[in-house]
Amino acid sequence: MLLIVQPKKFLKTVLPKPLIYKIQNFLDKISVSRIRGFSLHLNTPDRYVLEEIIIPYFIGRREFYKILFVGCDWFTKPYNGYFKNKEYWTIEIDESRKKYGSKRHIVDSFLNLSNHFTNDYFDVIVYNGVFGWGINNREDTETSFQQCFQCLRPGGILVFGWNDIPEAKPFPVIEECQSLQQFQPYVFSPLSTVQYSVPDKSDEQKFGHVFNFYIKPLTD
Numbered sequence: 174m175l176l177i178v179q180p181k182k183f184l185k186t187v188l189p190k191p192l193i194y195k196i197q198n199f200l201d202k203i204s205v206s207r208i209r210g211f212s213l214h215l216n217t218p219d220r221y222v223l224e225e226i227i228i229p230y231f232i233g234r235r236e237f238y239k240i241l242f243v244g245c246d247w248f249t250k251p252y253n254g255y256f257k258n259k260e261y262w263t264i265e266i267d268e269s270r271k272k273y274g275s276k277r278h279i280v281d282s283f284l285n286l287s288n289h290f291t292n293d294y295f296d297v298i299v300y301n302g303v304f305g306w307g308i309n310n311r312e313d314t315e316t317s318f319q320q321c322f323q324c325l326r327p328g329g330i331l332v333f334g335w336n337d338i339p340e341a342k343p344f345p346v347i348e349e350c351q352s353l354q355q356f357q358p359y360v361f362s363p364l365s366t367v368q369y370s371v372p373d374k375s376d377e378q379k380f381g382h383v384f385n386f387y388i389k390p391l392t393d
């Protein structure tokens with residue numbers, strides 16, 4: 174025990190703090206990752222659905238060209254490569270996460286989306302993992318879907334990913350959010366449903382991740 178603990182302690186005293194922080198950060202990342210190609214990917218069941226089913230569907234269809242992804246983190250960096258043949262945008266409130274975003278990146282709250290884009294601009298908006306992770310009350314949630322509605326073209330698709338667990342679900346968003354009702358549920362053909370609850374690896378439903386698919390109705 175002494176032999177195992179001592180080198181760790183020793184390294185902590187001799188290495189500079191920023192380096193220790195970087196190593197710790199890297200080890201934390203590795204512990205929740207899987208390797209795909211040359212990059213690290215978050216190893217959760219919902220990521221698999223997002224990266225292997227949802228994103229490829231949009232990549233493969235010409236009618237979906239202008240794509241917005243809301244919120245960035247280290248695990249969204251590889252998405253730049255996925256969307257290399259699209260007009261791929263990212264928006265993130267935290268400036269330090271710009272490095273994970275697209276070259277077409279906006280540092281701002283998603284609640285101000287229409288300050289940056291004209292109406293009907295996007296073909297697809299992926300609003301995943303932000304409700305309950307920053308958009309945490311009814312007013313902001315209403316505004317967020319209003320902004321999506323304004324900036325999506327008629328026939329454009331909204332992918333809304335959220336966690337159906339008490340700690341990440343500020344209120345029953347699907348049932349109670351008014352601005353969400355402007356959209357129509359969209360049958361996402363690869364999953365044959367308008368709402369997909371991702372099965373967790375265990376039976377605990379630790380993540381409770383759900384994807385809802387919507388379309389902005391076509392105008393007559």
Ligand SMILES: C[S@@+](CC[C@H](N)C(=O)[O-])C[C@H]1O[C@@H](n2cnc3c(N)ncnc32)[C@H](O)[C@@H]1O
Nearest residue numbers: 243244245265266267282283301302306307308
């Ligand atoms: C759990 S991460 C999810 C990242 C990404 N959306 C994904 O699913 O891979 C949540 C991110 O949303 C960002 N965020 C929270 N509130 C936001 C807002 N109002 N506008 C833009 N980004 C926001 C946070 O800073 C954080 O980086």
